[in-house]
Amino acid sequence: MSQASPPQIPVLILAGFLGSGKTTLLNHLLHRGGGSRIGAIVNDFGAIEIDAMAVAGALGDSTVSLGNGCLCCAVDASELDLYLDRLARPAARIDVIVIEASGLAEPQELVKMLLASENPHIVYGGLVEVVDAAEFDATREKHPEIDRHLAIADLVVVNKADRAADPDRVIRLVRTLADGAAVVPASYGRIDPEFLFDCRPTEERIGQLSFDDLHRHEDSDHEDSDHGGPHEPRGHLHSAYESVSFTSEVPLGPRRLMAFLDGRPDGLYRIKGYVDLGAADPRNRYAVHAVGRFLRFYPEPWPPGERLTQLVLIGSGIDAVALRKELEACKDDAPHADERGMWGVLRYVQEQEQEQEQEQEQEGEGEQEARG
Numbered sequence: 001m002s003q004a005s006p007p008q009i010p011v012l013i014l015a016g017f018l019g020s021g022k023t024t025l026l027n028h029l030l031h032r033g034g035g036s037r038i039g040a041i042v043n044d045f046g047a048i049e050i051d052a053m054a055v056a057g058a059l060g061d062s063t064v065s066l067g068n069g070c071l072c073c074a075v076d077a078s079e080l081d082l083y084l085d086r087l088a089r090p091a092a093r094i095d096v097i098v099i100e101a102s103g104l105a106e107p108q109e110l111v112k113m114l115l116a117s118e119n120p121h122i123v124y125g126g127l128v129e130v131v132d133a134a135e136f137d138a139t140r141e142k143h144p145e146i147d148r149h150l151a152i153a154d155l156v157v158v159n160k161a162d163r164a165a166d167p168d169r170v171i172r173l174v175r176t177l178a179d180g181a182a183v184v185p186a187s188y189g190r191i192d193p194e195f196l197f198d199c200r201p202t203e204e205r206i207g208q209l210s211f212d213d214l215h216r217h218e219d220s221d222h223e224d225s226d227h228g229g230p231h232e233p234r235g236h237l238h239s240a241y242e243s244v245s246f247t248s249e250v251p252l253g254p255r256r257l258m259a260f261l262d263g264r265p266d267g268l269y270r271i272k273g274y275v276d277l278g279a280a281d282p283r284n285r286y287a288v289h290a291v292g293r294f295l296r297f298y299p300e301p302w303p304p305g306e307r308l309t310q311l312v313l314i315g316s317g318i319d320a321v322a323l324r325k326e327l328e329a330c331k332d333d334a335p336h337a338d339e340r341g342m343w344g345v346l347r348y349v350q351e352q353e354q355e356q357e358q359e360q361e362q363e364g365e366g367e368q369e370a371r372g
């Protein structure tokens with residue numbers, strides 16, 4: 001028998017602003033990762049673990065969920081270590097671990113936590129930043145810190161190329177900010193998995209991401225913001241954001257829900273979760289995603305046994321009490337569906353189906369482009 005120690009498992013960090021497409025990309029990897037066994041740690045910002053639910057089906061017991069708050073603000077790395085231990089045990093036979101950060105996490109904090117890990121079975125495998133090409137300018141304007149995240153990335157995925165008015169301009173701009181890291185365009189996170197499994201930081205980059213350097217980044221955070229709670233370094237994106245969770249056993253009426261969504265305040269940047277539309281469609285639940293002004297519904301059959309509306313709303317300057325009250329007012333358990341009630345919802349399903357059809361047609365083309 002060989003005495004050689006088993007190879008260390010690379011741990012990748014998948015980061016990127018709210019709604020940029022991290023979960024979509026992770027799901028793509030899980031379905032298209034070839035023979036590699038992927039373990040995932042999913043960190044949700046909201047109290048309901050929507051992202052973890054979205055990947056759990058594909059992974060079974062190789063997913064670990066760290067909900068309700070940013071992992072980057074954990075007091076120490078011990079909780080993360082515990083989960084890494086679980087995934088890295090030889091019996092799990094995992095080849096690569098992906099940590100999906102919350103959309104408000106500070107990537108350098110996560111890198112620091114991984115570099116501090118004493119687990120001999122793992123090695124830091126690089127930072128992947130996902131960028132929403134359609135929202136990039138607006139996000140940078142609001143959060144100039146994003147530039148810093150790109151500067152420490154090992155791979156930047158410029159996602160939602162299908163939605164951006166001029167994706168090439170965004171790609172060029174990202175290249176100037178990404179400090180030599182690889183930059184690949186994508187739609188629906190469909191990149192060649194090889195990019196990730198090969199994105200180990202170069203020696204140069206390990207040097208760049210020394211503790212001293214990361215602390216330096218943290219110091220500058222403290223200078224440029226006046227937000228932040230007692231346990232959160234100021235300047236962290238999430239210090240300005242709040243999340244509201246809403247759960248209901250009573251279905252929501254489609255008309256009422258659409259009125260709520262159409263009138264959502266600008267500060268409410270992200271909504272995600274699952275909605276029970278009751279008699280309007282008893283067979284399906286509706287996954288809902290809002291990112292800025294973008295809104296989509298994805299109907300899918302209810303999993304056996306569970307019928308619950310679960311939503312997470314994330315925004316800055318939002319009125320949590322008022323939002324909860326508005327959602328309460330959407331409840332409607334009328335036994336018969338109002339025939340036209342679903343029209344408003346279906347408008348946002350249809351477009352997505354068309355997009356995906358177009359996407360499927362372009363898929364081969366896109367992958368070729370990503371390779372080039």
Ligand SMILES: Nc1nc2c(ncn2[C@@H]2O[C@H](COP(=O)(O)OP(=O)(O)OP(=O)(O)O)[C@@H](O)[C@H]2O)c(=O)[nH]1
Nearest residue numbers: 017018019020021022023024103160187188189289
């Ligand atoms: N048009 C388009 N939509 C996309 C693309 N990638 C993701 N989406 C949609 O964008 C929404 C958000 O995607 P997610 O993958 O949940 O984003 P995320 O980064 O995990 O979100 P948070 O965890 O909340 O930060 C969903 O409705 C996705 O279907 C893309 O390339 N093009």
